[in-house]
Amino acid sequence: MNQAERLDRTFAALTDPTRRAILARLERADASVSELAKPHAIKLPAIMKHLGILDDAGLITRSKTGRTVTVRLSPKPMREAMEWLRRYERFWNTSLDRLTAYAEAKETQARRSDK
Amino acid sequence: MNQAERLDRTFAALTDPTRRAILARLERADASVSELAKPHAIKLPAIMKHLGILDDAGLITRSKTGRTVTVRLSPKPMREAMEWLRRYERFWNTSLDRLTAYAEAKETQARRSDK
DNA sequence: CGAATACTTCGCCATGTAGTGAAGTATCTG
DNA sequence: CAGATACTTCACTACATGGCGAAGTATTCG
Numbered sequence: 001m002n003q004a005e006r007l008d009r010t011f012a013a014l015t016d017p018t019r020r021a022i023l024a025r026l027e028r029a030d031a032s033v034s035e036l037a038k039p040h041a042i043k044l045p046a047i048m049k050h051l052g053i054l055d056d057a058g059l060i061t062r063s064k065t066g067r068t069v070t071v072r073l074s075p076k077p078m079r080e081a082m083e084w085l086r087r088y089e090r091f092w093n094t095s096l097d098r099l100t101a102y103a104e105a106k107e108t109q110a111r112r113s114d115k
Numbered sequence: 116m117n118q119a120e121r122l123d124r125t126f127a128a129l130t131d132p133t134r135r136a137i138l139a140r141l142e143r144a145d146a147s148v149s150e151l152a153k154p155h156a157i158k159l160p161a162i163m164k165h166l167g168i169l170d171d172a173g174l175i176t177r178s179k180t181g182r183t184v185t186v187r188l189s190p191k192p193m194r195e196a197m198e199w200l201r202r203y204e205r206f207w208n209t210s211l212d213r214l215t216a217y218a219e220a221k222e223t224q225a226r227r228s229d230k
Numbered sequence: 231c232g233a234a235t236a237c238t239t240c241g242c243c244a245t246g247t248a249g250t251g252a253a254g255t256a257t258c259t260g
Numbered sequence: 261c262a263g264a265t266a267c268t269t270c271a272c273t274a275c276a277t278g279g280c281g282a283a284g285t286a287t288t289c290g
Contacts, residue, residue: 004132015126016278017119020199027203033237046279048238053277067236067287075203082200084135088142088190089197131248148267161249163268168247182257182266 006058007084010077013057018042019050023059026073033069121173122199125192128172133157134165138174141188148184 001009013019022036037047051071054060058077062069116124128134137151152162166186169175173192177184 004135007135008130008132011126011130012277014196014199015123015130017123018278020119020122024202027206034235042278043280044237045239045281049278064237067285069237073203073206075206078200078203079207081129082197082204084129085193085197085200087139088188088193091142091188091190092194127247133248149265157248158250159267160251160269164248179267182255184267 003080006077006080009053009057010059010081013053013059014078014081016050016053018046019054022050022054023073023075026060026071030070030072033071036071118195121192122196124168124172125174125196128168128174129193129196131165131168133161134169137165137169138188138190141175141186145185145187148186151186 014023018040021039025031025036025039033044033047033051036051037044040047051060051062055062059074061072061074063072064070129138133155136154140146140151140154148159148162148166151166152159155162166175166177170177174189176187176189178187179185
């Protein structure tokens, strides 16, 4: 799986509020499938699908002991996602005036080189 | 729109590689719709949908001058997304954490079996 | 053994996303 | 005015996601 695909799956996994809640819960401590399901109003099969998506994205690992499955956080892919976002830091730290000035300069430049 | 919805839309917008490429392009300079479309193998209507999704997520703004539309980056929602991810930094940075220790053990194990 | 527990899988439906070709609306340009 | 340019919208197909109830598989308890 390449970088683009990993980012696809990671961001996709993070789009759902139930999945973000599951990750936030796992940040505190490992949990079983039924413990993860308890706070949510949805049925187990839906939770299973969410766990499948989180697993595919590499954000959790699962291990079975007896009949209970322990889910653990494995947040490395989130780091990659965050590093992708970090590129835009300068935009949200720069004042709007400077940003607009920069944009307008670029636009003028672009028009000139077009002709 | 509340925080959860904004995160939903932001992460959803970032799942698609075409949209991430568009954002990366806009990071360098503002662009028209057709300029944004040029490097991609898909047709204009598909680009329009991507722009609609980026717009709904608040990641771009569009302004029409004559018949050309200038697209600008508006990355504030990305900051919120990044701040959500920052919570997990300790997991990928703290070597004393038991989960990280577990992950590293797994990795060492994997490397050993790779050789 | 039989029942309860903890998941897991199955089949189904509704909705959203990603793409297409075709047609429509403005706005320049010759 | 006619045609090219720059989008925009429409109608449609295909597939993934998110949910359900029902049924299945192990494991543990009484």
